[in-house]
Amino acid sequence: MSTLLDVQQLASQRAGRTLFADLSFTLNAGDVLHIEGENGAGKSTLLRSLVGLVELQAGTIRFFPEQLPFAQEWRQHTLFMGHKPAVKAELTALENVRLQAQLTAVANVDAWQLLETVGLLGLEDLPAGQLSAGQQRRIALTRLWYSKAPLWILDEPFTALDTRGIDLLQQRFAEHTAQGGAIVMTSHQALTWRPEQLKRIRIQGGEL
Amino acid sequence: MWRWLHPYAKPETVYHLLGRWLPWVTAGAVLILGGGLVWGLLFAPADYQQGDSYRIIFIHVPSAMFSMSIYVSLAVAAFIGRVWQLKMADWALAAIAPVGAVFTFIALFTGAVWGKPMWGTWWEWDARLTSQLILLFLYIGVLALYYAFSDNRTGAKAAGILAMVGVINIPIIRYSVEWWNTLHQGATLTVFERPPMANSMLFPLLTCILGFALLAAALIFQRMRTEILRQELRRPWVKNVLQVSPTTGEQR
Amino acid sequence: MTQPANWSALTAVMRRDLMVVMRRRSDILNPLLFILIVVSLFPLAVGPGPDILGRIAAGVIWVAALLSALLGSERLFREDYLDGTLEQLTLQPQPLALLAFGKIAVHWLLSGLPLVILAPVCALLLKLPIAGWSTLLATLLVGTPILSAMTAIGAALTVSLGRGGALLSLLLLPLFIPLLIFASGAVEAALVGTAAWPQVLLLAGLSLLTLLLAPFAVAASIRVSVN
Numbered sequence: 248m249s250t251l252l253d254v255q256q257l258a259s260q261r262a263g264r265t266l267f268a269d270l271s272f273t274l275n276a277g278d279v280l281h282i283e284g285e286n287g288a289g290k291s292t293l294l295r296s297l298v299g300l301v302e303l304q305a306g307t308i309r310f311f312p313e314q315l316p317f318a319q320e321w322r323q324h325t326l327f328m329g330h331k332p333a334v335k336a337e338l339t340a341l342e343n344v345r346l347q348a349q350l351t352a353v354a355n356v357d358a359w360q361l362l363e364t365v366g367l368l369g370l371e372d373l374p375a376g377q378l379s380a381g382q383q384r385r386i387a388l389t390r391l392w393y394s395k396a397p398l399w400i401l402d403e404p405f406t407a408l409d410t411r412g413i414d415l416l417q418q419r420f421a422e423h424t425a426q427g428g429a430i431v432m433t434s435h436q437a438l439t440w441r442p443e444q445l446k447r448i449r450i451q452g453g454e455l
Numbered sequence: 456m457w458r459w460l461h462p463y464a465k466p467e468t469v470y471h472l473l474g475r476w477l478p479w480v481t482a483g484a485v486l487i488l489g490g491g492l493v494w495g496l497l498f499a500p501a502d503y504q505q506g507d508s509y510r511i512i513f514i515h516v517p518s519a520m521f522s523m524s525i526y527v528s529l530a531v532a533a534f535i536g537r538v539w540q541l542k543m544a545d546w547a548l549a550a551i552a553p554v555g556a557v558f559t560f561i562a563l564f565t566g567a568v569w570g571k572p573m574w575g576t577w578w579e580w581d582a583r584l585t586s587q588l589i590l591l592f593l594y595i596g597v598l599a600l601y602y603a604f605s606d607n608r609t610g611a612k613a614a615g616i617l618a619m620v621g622v623i624n625i626p627i628i629r630y631s632v633e634w635w636n637t638l639h640q641g642a643t644l645t646v647f648e649r650p651p652m653a654n655s656m657l658f659p660l661l662t663c664i665l666g667f668a669l670l671a672a673a674l675i676f677q678r679m680r681t682e683i684l685r686q687e688l689r690r691p692w693v694k695n696v697l698q699v700s701p702t703t704g705e706q707r
Numbered sequence: 708m709t710q711p712a713n714w715s716a717l718t719a720v721m722r723r724d725l726m727v728v729m730r731r732r733s734d735i736l737n738p739l740l741f742i743l744i745v746v747s748l749f750p751l752a753v754g755p756g757p758d759i760l761g762r763i764a765a766g767v768i769w770v771a772a773l774l775s776a777l778l779g780s781e782r783l784f785r786e787d788y789l790d791g792t793l794e795q796l797t798l799q800p801q802p803l804a805l806l807a808f809g810k811i812a813v814h815w816l817l818s819g820l821p822l823v824i825l826a827p828v829c830a831l832l833l834k835l836p837i838a839g840w841s842t843l844l845a846t847l848l849v850g851t852p853i854l855s856a857m858t859a860i861g862a863a864l865t866v867s868l869g870r871g872g873a874l875l876s877l878l879l880l881p882l883f884i885p886l887l888i889f890a891s892g893a894v895e896a897a898l899v900g901t902a903a904w905p906q907v908l909l910l911a912g913l914s915l916l917t918l919l920l921a922p923f924a925v926a927a928s929i930r931v932s933v934n
Binding site for chain 2: 874877880884888889892895913920924927931932
């Protein structure tokens with residue numbers, strides 16, 4: 248079993264408050280890491296510090312295959328999705344999907360096929376701003392169907408999705424882990440799908 | 456570089472180190488600046504052209520001199536903060552910038568006061584005064600950005616970037632203002648360019664310059680200590696310091 | 708990272724920005740109308756005599772351009788920050804400075820270039836003598852990229868604050884001073900019949916320097932802002 252991510256003694260503070268300290272875990276191929284914690288416990292901060300959006304107070308993060316931390320190369324091996332969907336309200340669903348793919352330099356993306364997969368066929372000509380929050384989320388999630396990154400870091404991926412959307416996403420998660428990928432995610436909803444290699448970490452947060 | 460800086464990267468160490476130096480620097484500033492000012496204002500001979508009004512140079516020249524170099528030090532601190540990821544270098548911005556801004560303001564104010572008897576007007580669009588005014592705006596910009604963020608550390612980093620952008624622009628601004636001044640035939644009477652000064656005036660001036668340098672250092676040290684406390688407010692060591700001895704922090 | 712990937716990301720950023728703004732044309736038009744209105748206020752304030760107007764025309768047009776650049780600066784990064792695009796851009800394998808350059812280029816295309824096109828109308832309204840027209844256009848052409856690049860730095864620094872307006876002018880206007888001085892100086896030189904090209908060349912040099920360095924400052928600022 249190959250290791251994808253190794254985190255040692257991570258610590259973070261936000262506005263003078265210690266969110267977590269001495270946090271260590273490793274992630275192997277096929278792992279799903281579910282990070283739990285109350286609102287404001289520091290789940291998002293943890294995910295954001297994994298990809299370098301938030302500065303670390305202490306600790307080391309190593310990505311495998313071994314590379315320089317936060318160098319350009321590992322960015323290709325990691326896919327991060329935050330709270331915000333990064334979907335442009337003025338552009339149509341189709342344009343959003345295409346530009347997203349072009350930005351990540353994935354050639355030959357069949358945007359129509361992707362829209363069909365996430366169930367947005369028929370809405371492709373509407374500006375994304377006129378779609379619902381869940382539909383915008385689906386546009387953003389199309390990335391998961393063509394990304395070649397082995398490590399997915401997803402902050403509340405189920406937000407605003409209906410049950411069919413959640414099922415669809417979990418199905419995709421299962422495919423990804425079966426192919427040797429790994430997922431770090433936060434979610435307030437319990438997973439209806441039982442991954443084979445599920446790990447849980449609970450962040451307390453808030454202690455001074 | 457990193458190895459040398461590393462011991463000083465701990466806020467607590469720096470706080471105590473500055474605390475040890477502060478009394479000496481402050482004493483030096485009071486003695487030398489006080490001495491220089493008494494010497495310059497009371498004992499140095501009057502100027503044969505300007506009479507007593509020239510004596511303002513004992514304040515004007517040192518503050519104008521340091522107003523620019525303090526901005527450069529601001530950018531150097533920001534640069535160190537970025538390249539070596541030294542957060543305290545960013546905090547130094549908050550310590551240095553207000554001192555620089557006040558020096559700039561003093562230089563502007565004394566320049567205007569001096570201008571009244573010399574040019575017959577409080578404000579003249581002279582190249583140096585104009586540059587000084589723009590410098591004051593640059594300082595205010597850095598300070599405004601520093602304190603605009605609710606997260607102190609983000610503010611420090613953002614202000615650092617602005618300071619670096621500013622320092623690249625300063626030579627360009629200076630050059631452009633000088634060129635603009637010649638284009639518009641500004642004041643031809645420059646009180647700033649004078650024949651070589653007599654030693655009886657030069658020595659008190661040099662004393663004042665040294666005194667201003669020490670004053671700047673003392674102010675910056677004190678402000679840096681305050682800023683360290685502000686940024687580290689929730690840390691246990693700060694609580695210890697504040698409980699035991701709020702002023703010196705020596706005995707623990 | 709391979710070259711095609713860099714190129715693909717750069718064009719994606721530029722295409723996206725172009726498409727978004729083309730659907731919100733008021734974003735292009737409003738700053739231009741602003742300039743036009745500011746310019747038409749001056750004859751009302753100082754009188755319509757051609758001697759006064761002609762002398763201050765270049766300066767007025769440039770000051771109006773600076774102010775309108777500030778006015779339109781928010782759209783550079785604000786939306787991207789709010790909808791999460793900025794965050795994704797910083798996580799791209801491509802250098803962020805390159806993507807920032809793309810955004811600056813689009814901003815110039817949609818604000819700087821229209822300004823150059825509008826300038827003759829302003830010059831006409833302010834009765835700028837014909838001798839100064841070509842120099843005015845030249846200074847605008849080489850000077851507006853500086854405007855876009857510097858505005859991008861300020862906008863990136865203040866994007867997370869939400870209320871950037873007044874702060875932004877405090878940060879940026881002092882840095883625009885050389886631009887203002889050389890540009891209006893060039894036109895003045897043309898009007899009195901001396902050579903204006905040294906100042907225009909100087910501006911072009913400054914413009915190149917700014918376009919070279921500003922993307923890195925913008926990238927650093929974005930990283931600080933998405934923190």
